[in-house]
Amino acid sequence: MHYAPSMTDTHAAFATYVATLGRGPGRSRALTREEARTAFGMVLRGEADPHQVGAFLMLLRFRGEDAEEITGMVQAARDEAGLGGGRGLDDLGIDLDWPSYGAGRTRGAPWFLLAALALARSGTSVLMHGSNDFSAGISVAEGLAALGLAPAGDKASAAAALRPGRFAYLPLHVLAPAMDRLLDMRRLFGLRSPVNTAARLLNPADAPFGVDGVFHPPYIDVHLGVAERTGRHRLLVLKGGGGEAERVPLKPATASLWDHAAGRGEIALPAVEGLRPHPPAGDTADLVSAVWRGEAAPETPVQTIRATIALALLAMRRAENPSQAMDQAATIWSQRL
Structure with missing residues (x-):
């Protein structure tokens, strides 16, 4: 034709x-x-x-992907979504930006979600945003539903949820519908596009701190470069499970940092000894709920939650080193209820 x-x-x-x-x-x-x-x-x-x-x-x-190009894309996306400059969510005093755009084929439960919720219970204000349309695991929305919670339907409801609960999840289709439509083009391409990276770096509430996960280590340099160019205060990036900001502490890892005062840096993260791999195929929404309520405590998922809380503490400079961060994380997790 x-x-x-x-x-x-x-x-x-x-x-x-x-x-x-x-x-x-x-x-x-x-x-x-x-x-x-x-x-x-x-x-x-x-x-x-x-x-x-x-x-x-x-x-x-x-x-x-080029840091200059992605910076321009992030700026355009924020312009079109009405973010920043007092137009969006930047007046809510969010502490931690938490993007969730992983598309891992072997993902199971979103243990990072329980880490974020535990941090919120401890007094940290967390805004999570994202799209899990291409993930094989349990989505953030499904995880929230298992806990009797729901994604925000608009920016106003996100603001309303943040005031008492210090946590809100804004799906990308609510936050930036045009970006979400572009992400969906992956179905036509069979490949992710740089829109995925730009979405992760939106920081819609201009939070001073952020944690971000990537699937491929080369993307770390781009994320740090955009953080530097957009004047972010502090951002921690790591190769996380399924591309999420989630630390599975089966083996040592390295977290990379952008800090407005100190520049770029790295944090060596030790493994938790004696852990065995947790098969994601057995994860269910009911298990997510049971772990949150303390009715189940599978060792590797619980250590993953604690290690992910520790990542956030390091990102926010609330711990001096990984050992101290893990100790604090254990306390935050045990006191969530």
Whole structure:
């Protein structure tokens, strides 16, 4: 079937960005921050032809994610979603930003969710946001439902939940619908796109601290680079289970940090001795509920929860070292009820 695109001046303008990315070896280049901000803003507003959008996203992926480009995309997404500058959630005094966009094929229960809820019970204000559409495990929404809780339906209900409970979960389709539609294009591509990285770095409430998980270690440098360029206060990033900010302490690991005062750094995280792998296939929503209520205490999931709480404490500078963080985490977990 012959397809003749209907070109507009806007399409012609967007074509320059696609050409910049795709001219070929020795001629193509990454977009500048402002170019990426303008181009991605056009995508989010529906001003680019769908064929152009597909080409744009896959060229960005093929070239490799660039911190300048992703910074521009994050800025455009925040602009379109009405975040920052007193327009969104930045007046709620959120302590910790917690993105959840993992798509692991071997994920089970969202133990990181119980870590975030325990932190909230201890007095830390946590805003979680994300999309689990491509994860094989139990979603955050399903985990919340098992505990008698629900995702926020809009920004106002998120604010209402945060005041008494210090925790809210904003699905991306509520927080930034245009971004969510772009994430869903993974079904057509068979591949993730840089939109996934940009979504993780939205920090919708301008929280001073953040924890973030990546599936592939090379993305860590991009996350830290965007944190630096956007003026984030402090962000901890690690290769987490299924790409989530979750620490499974079966073996030693390294967490990477961006700190506005100290720059980049690393924290060596020791393993918890004697742990055995926990098969995710046996995880259920009922098990999530039972662990939260203290009716079940499988060793590796409980240690995962504690180690993930410890990550957040290190991110927020509330512990001086991993050992102290784990001790504090054990207390926070035991006192959650």
